[in-house]
Amino acid sequence: MLLRFRVQSSSPSQSFPDSSPHLCRPEERSALLDFKSTTDLVEDCEVSRGMIQTWNESEDCCSWEGITCDKVKGHVIGLDLGRNCLEANLTTNSSLFHLEKLQSLDLSHNYFHYPNISFGFGRLKSLTYLNLADSGYMDDSLLFDEIFSLSKLVSLDLSDTYSLLLDNIKFQMLVHNLTELRFLILDSVDMSLVVPSSLLNLTSSLEHLSLSLCNLQGKFPNQVLQLPSLQLLDLSYNSVGGNLTQSNLSSTLQYLDLEDTNFLGELPHSIGNLKLLQELNLGPIDHVEMPNLILQEVYLSNNEISGSIPSSFFDLVHLTRVDLSSNNLTGTITPDMLSKLVDLRYLDLSNNSLLSLSNNGTAVNYSFPNLWSLKFSSCNIHKFPSFLRKAEKLQELDISKNKISDSFGSGYLETVDLRSNLLQGSLPILSRTWDSMQHLFISRNNLTGEIPSSYCNFTSLTVLVLANNSLGGKIPKCLGNLSDLNILDLRMNKFHGRIPNLFVNISSLFTLNLNGNQLEGILPRSLVNCNKLEILDVGNNNLNDTFPHWLGVLPSLKVLILRSNQFHGAISNSMPTFYFPQLRIIDVAQNDFKGLLPSNYFKFLKGMRDVAPADKVELEYISDHKQCLRTEGGVCLAHGIIYKDSVQVVMKGLLVELARILKIFTTIDFSSNQFHGPIPDELGELNSLLLLNLSHNNLTGQIPSSLGKLAELESLDLSSNKLEGRIPEQLTKLTFLSVLNLSHNELVGHIPEGKQFNTFSNDSYIGNFGLCGFPLIKKCKEPRPPSSQFDEEDDSTAVFEWKFALAGYGCGLVLGLSLGYIAFTTGKPWWVVKKVEKYQQKLVGRCNQIHKQRKTQKSNQRS
Structure with missing residues (x-):
């Protein structure tokens, strides 16, 4: 089950403001160079930021990449070595732990080994930001004992450190000792022994809590959803659950991910409260702050959410992307509701079989000026949504698996999906205004007749799927003009005659499926030009070769x-x-x-x-x-x-x-x-x-x-x-x-x-x-x-x-x-x-x- 809210913005930076030159303290410069000498670069690593390789002993260490110094005393207070593809034995006596004034340390996504019976992190008493995500194998009991002493920590990230086991006692100690925490990220840490009710002891100032894939089990306390500063909560892929209907979502919430959990119920009316985001800052580290931002993206796909969409949802007028697909939503969506979402660009309501779309309303002539993608697959639609004819920027339209029998409108569409409807008669004659068409799906309908020659004019077409109809006649030779075609699927129709020699210019073809027709003659030898061809299916025809x-x-x-x-x-x-x-x-x-x-x-x-x-x-x-x-x-x-x-x-x-x-x-x-x-x-x-x-x-x-x-x-x-x-x-x-x-x-x-x-x-x-x-x-x-x-x-x-x-x-x-x-x-x-x-x-x-x-x-x- 997934209920996800996002904004289009970057995460807060973990870097510090630029430091004044020539402030590096000699003993800390030596410690950094000594640490560099103990590291190796992992071979064939493609994501290295290459920071540590640029450190030059002839330069001031405060000017080195990844280093931040205090402006007054010159102490190294920030070290960012994340994603540097470094490999080293990080022993207790490592010179890294001599940097005792460090406030921010990022060693994430490297390949460190921790061979000693203890760590040195406990010596870094000034740390407010610590990121050890995916940085190597660790002994959990020793690591947590040292982290408990870092009482100034504001942000802690131990995600993807698969060897770690955090039991209920350790979690209680972590919550009790680290009272300044605002960011806690423990994704993939084994928390199977942690009782979910222990989360109630988290500080009220917590802004970011990510516990994905932690093997949490049991009833999740709804009070956590109401933490006054909470902006991100990720509980995905755990066995926790509760009644979502009874949840009162915090108005500060920016991102809530409950994918593949056991939450049930209807979409809470409190969703209408999620209108503004709060500033993000990490206090003494002086992180870059974000201005107040308007909620822009809502993802609720693949859930068990039932009931109608609350009217308050459509008051989130600055939404740009909405995905409510694959739920049990009911009721009717009208143009008047959608017209409130003036910035809407992407809307997906697919796979809600009891949800219908109405053409009625005062907003039927509304142009939806920013809408470029609309998906209403499997939504109990009987007529083509006439109000979409005014959506001039619409590029992607998916109304497949419905009961539509009438024709559809024109525009500058790039993707049209009409699969599995009740369309009858001939294939629609597409206007020249559709020359930007890239993907066209009209399979599984009741269409008859031949392929119109106008289809050969869509020179941008990469996917043409007309399968499972009753189309007949000969396959047009002019389809050979579609030089960018990747997929040609004409199976299960009544095409007859020879397969035309289409493939002189269609060298980009991946799939050719002509199964289940009445085609005769030999395979065209021009197929040998299709160097990218992966699938060739000409079964169930009358080919003689x-x-x-x-x-x-x-x-x-x-x-x-x-x-x-x-x-x-x-x-x-x-x-x-x-x-x-x-x-x-x-x-x-x-x-x-x-x-x-x-x-x-x-x-x-x-x-x-x-x-x-x-x-x-x-x-x-x-x-x-x-x-x-x-x-x-x-x-x-x-x-x-x-x-x-x-x-x-x-x-x-x-x-x-x-x-x-x-x-x-x-x-x-x-x-x-x-x-x-x-x-x-x-x-x-x-x-x-x-x-x-x-x-x-x-x-x-x-x-x-x-x-x-x-x-x-x-x-x-x-x-x-x-x-x-x-x-x-x-x-x-x-x-x-x-x-x-x-x-x-x-x-x-x-x-x-x-x-x-x-x-x-x-x-x-x-x-x-x-x-x-x-x-x-x-x-x-x-x-x-x-x-x-x-x-x-x-x-x-x-x-x-x-x-x-x-x-x-x-x-x-x-x-x-x-x-x-x-x-x-x-x-x-x-x-x-x-x-x-x-x-x-x-x-x-x-x-x-x-x-x-x-x-x-x-x-x-x-x-």
Whole structure:
């Protein structure tokens, strides 16, 4: 849950006023030079401010960068070394602690080591500002003992010091001793043993309290929200909560972040009190003060806030950015309400399904002079908001997932999103005043007819998405004029004829999706010019061509979908080593390919080898198209995803659509063709492969034991071939295998036992009349052959057998992480899809935990 208030202003500076020259005291100058000599610069560090490297012993130390001196006595009172990429052993006897007149010390975001049994911070009795955020590993008991003695501290920042544990007793002592504190930042410090009611003892002069990711638990005292000087409170990502409706927010509050906590209730009416900010100063340090500022930004997205928006909210007339998206808000928003917000530039009310937008009111002709972004996705809108026709500066409009059936207005829009509405008839003829258009989404409507030639005039267009309509005719050749196009998504329509040779000039294309049309002929060879192409999906058409080996030179191609066409012939086995270097998904199923499986082709698929597994990487997605949502001074401060690539894959026999494509998702699907001969051993070298489907071919020979090296494999389908011999015992090493289909072959002998093989049902083996043993009813007459050396394990390893089975069966990467992004394509109703999406975060979180356990389990198994 997030309730966030911001102002467009910079944080108070931690620097002091300029000092007079030639005041440096010799002993302090020596101490600084000695400290410099003990530090090293971390290699390959890109964020170093490089201050300490500029210190020159021939110059007065008061003129050095990062140094501030007292104007009268020349003592060093300020030392700012934050973000200098310094590495050093900071011992108790470090010359740094000889600077006993220091009032401000910033060592944040460096790589200091604290090897001694005590620190030297307690000697710096004059400190009022101390910042040790992300500065190295510390022993919490020793550090806090010394900080307790710094009674003059006004600002303390120990954030991102993950080794620290602050229990209830220490926190009480900190609050009791540091009575001058105005800024307290403890993000990521472990406070699981701190009782939230202890926060009631904080000084009434506290202005900034940040406790994000501190593992706080229990009921949060609402009185803290009423501290008379409080301007910032961050409790995000904790298990604290309370009733927000009953909260009386302090009128001084500038920033309140309750994201991912347990607060509930309606938006409090006291929000209307948040009109002015107070001055920020740190007293004796003489920090730069901010003038009174008007509240400009309100963020309340992704909450459980219910009820209507209080009328007092619209009295915050100087708001420039408002985000109320993804809540349970109700009621009606009228133009009269919005017209009060004369400075409004950005408004997002999306994903409030019970909130509606009315065209009625005296302000329907109001021009909204500063509004440039408006988002009303999933807000129960039935008509295009007519009052927006006067918003001349509007550049971004999102009214997707509503019930709009009428046309929309003109303007100088750069982004228009009309996805999932009830638009009928032909595509709207866009006026020439829209030649600044960059992103156009009109997918999932009821549109018919052809693409107007006027669409070819939008030379700034980078994203064109017309998918899931009933559009027909031929794809216009003039789309080749859109030289900046990144995304062209025309899937699930009725386009016919050849794919035009568009790609001579469109070298910036990332995604081409033409799946589910009636296209014929061959793939245009000009696609070879698209050096940035990552996704090519032409599945489910009537294309008639040979395998496009010439696409192998594309350096960024990650997804190639040729499924359900009339591709034919053999796939050459003489591929150069540099072909398809990044390919992660290839699907050529349901075509007319013949010949042997291309062993060399598999051998050089480098994108499916040595990819870091899910327990070692952040979850990232292929070709998510991003847009800058907020810019200041020409620098983008926030990005948003404007387009998410998706593909259809077969999992567990069902054709499903992954609404986003994980970068670690790797699959090979050569099913339903006429391949013959053996399965190549080279497939076993693709050790990052997750899905392998070779079913419904004419493959012969034995299942190669090399498949047992596919350590990450979670789905294996070799059904409906002519494979013979025994099932290799090595396959029992596939500890994350959750789907196995070996049915309808000519396999014989014992079915292997142990680990994942204990979870598979009869369906995995039917149609193999020579197989016996669990789970089949047929018992084996001959004794089970002895396990090979490959399969031997001692008792300590066997303990993990069932845990591995659960990890694969219960939550493989494909059937776990990907499940959250599945949209069924087999006629399932949309409420099923929405229900799947609702549990997306819960599934991802559960699967992340299981995948993190992989590393521990594998380590224990090896030991």
